[in-house]
Amino acid sequence: MTATGHDASERVELAISGMTCASCANRIERKLNKLDGVTASVNYATEKASVRFPAGTAVGDLVSVVRAAGYDAAPPRPESAGADVPEDAETEQLRLRVVVAAALGVPVVVLSMVPALQYPTWQWLALALSSVVVWVCGWPIHRAAAVNLRHGSSTMDTLVSMGVLVAYLWSVWALVFGEAGAVGMRHEFSVVPRQSTTGDVYLEVAVGVTVFLLLGRWLEARSKRRAGAALRALLALGAKDVAVLRDGREERVPVERLRVGDPFVVRPGERIAADGRVDEGTSAVDRSVVTGESVPEEVGPGDAVVGGTVNVGGRLVVVATGVGADTQLSRMAALVERAQEGKAEVQRLADRISAVFVPVVVVLAALTLGGWLLAGRSLEFAVIAAVAVLVIACPCALGLATPTALLVGTGRGAQLGVLVKGPEVLESTRRIDTVVLDKTGTVTEGRMRLVDVVLADGVRRVDLLRAAGAVENASEHPIASAIVRGAGAEVGELPAVSDFASTEGLGVSGLVDGRAVLVGRPRLLGQRGVELPPRLADAVGEAERAGRTVVAVSLDGVASGLLAVADAVRPSSAAAVRRLRELGLHPVLLTGDNATVARAVAAEVGIDAEDVIAGVLPTEKVDAVRRLQERGRVVAVVGDGVNDAPALAAADLGIAMGTGADVAIEAGDLTLVRGDLVAAVDAIRLARRTLAIIRGNLFWAFAYNVAGLPLAAAGLLNPVLAGAAMAFSSVFVVSNSLRLRSFRPTNG
Structure with a gap:
């Protein structure tokens, strides 16, 4: 947990556990924002709350508010890197519930759907198996619904729990007090709710909805974990230890002990432990983890290097200039995490809808029940139609639409x-x-570069560059630096200069290998009595019209050539x-x-x-x-x-x-x-x-409810199918967001 001062306020990030849908996140957010001076944003996809609060407020008070709302809060756990990270304990427990629920629930569904398999007392075996699925495997759903009820609120768990328990309790009543418990009872699976009043059981509804919900949540948890893999990989790129030079000897220490100004050694194949500047050695550095560029960059003494990049060439000695949270890699990770805290306008609209969605659905289910009873349908038909309404209405997909796409998109962006x-x-x-x-x-490029050399008759290019580069090497002007780099690249080591003199704003002069060299603006040569021949004078005009800066060179008092420098595109x-x-x-x-x-x-x-x-x-x-x-x-x-x-x-x-x-x-x-x-x-x-994916997610999340709710209310949808559709909607949204992982750069 970290808190940072900012305008007499502090910021903390809390890991929230116990959320099951967007309504949970909205509820926690509202509770926190009711505190004086507190601004909170809760992200359902990342299961984190970013809270800014007045200085002096205890973080424990924020945690208490979250716990009072029926959830838990704690500092976020450090995560492992990579896409194939191990599942955490919560996800593993969810997987176990899915396996047990499926193992016990599938026989119930099969027995309920296939009359040929319904031996004389099959319904009692189905009840025994269903009881384990509903009360043991599905217990977290009912517990969350009870907690919400105790706090006077409702979430998706409320809808599912009501639907499952109504179907289960109806079946128990029909078995114990009705005709459904009779030996030899038969019934068939139907896409729409059955209309008989003979005491059918709906254990397949209670089991099917529970299995589909648990399966959907497990797949959703795995997908969300994959969605955050890029960020976890970014956070884990730093070196774990570093070879620091102390009195000429290497000492291997944890990277946390590295300080600004410490020299450290980076061997071929090792990650650079911190931001720094090369002190000794030359090598190629793979910077793809922070820039997305696949071609390694050559570095040498004086060049800056970034922590987390890989040395793929020779041995380097680097002096640390930024360590810990001050490295570019850490700042990148912080920016990516911060980006996931806010909400786009389209998500704020979805949040406002999901905040009232559950109560509206409960009312709609009650109206469905009453409407079918008034229409003269059986109580059994009306109840199951109402259950279908409760089950299919899931605000989960709405809550995941933006955060998961943003999580994947910003993570992929960081990689590029x-x-x-x-x-x-x-x-x-x-x-x-x-x-x-x-x-x-x-x-x-932001720095001057030698882009052209024009020679007078009889002058060799190497001689002109050697002389001009040697004289300019004694100057610190940006134009001089460009000439020195260009000359050095062509002729190698530059000779020494003597009798160096500088004329401010115009140029420099000196002796190189016994020859008098003058380098500067054409006006300086004119002041020294050196005339440019017509061809060189014309070249000056052409270069200046092209936006280049022209430097004239004379050797032993004779105009010998022109050097054109420019800030290269x-x-x-x-x-x-x-x-x-x-x-x-x-x-x-x-x-x-x-x-x-x-x-x-x-x-x-x-x-x-x-x-x-x-x-x-x-x-x-x-x-x-x-x-x-x-x-x-x-x-x-x-x-x-x-x-x-x-x-x-x-x-x-x-x-x-x-x-x-x-x-x-x-x-x-x-x-x-x-x-x-x-x-x-x-x-x-x-x-x-990313925005297109978000909008697509929201469209399908809304369309799913717009299409599904009327079908369920009209008695045209079996609750088992409603449960499958509800689970699929969340998985679809997350899977659709994961498509962003395949985004390719323009030049890739």
């Missing part, structure tokens, strides 16, 4: 590097029609823009850069020139978003920097690149862990798919 903040985000993705893309760090950006259009979205490029550069980038990725908004300050980005909204657009913003945070917050949907600033991530509704714009396409696709 897409984090959803809450269910309301899903509804936002359906409405958006415009996507505003920040340029720097979103459409582009991400390789996937053009494909991402095309796919956004395929989703029916209108892309807009937004940047603080000048219009020339912005239009060049837009043209490269396929955004129309009229959809470029350039030269805007961070506060003006918000104004640009609002102007689009005033024109009737529903706007999503994709950004990564501190300057994007206000626009992300102002948008109808904020999508933050996880490679960016923490403030941008906090302001976003969706977070993309990997720095790839195609991930935004996957995020929108997954969110829309």
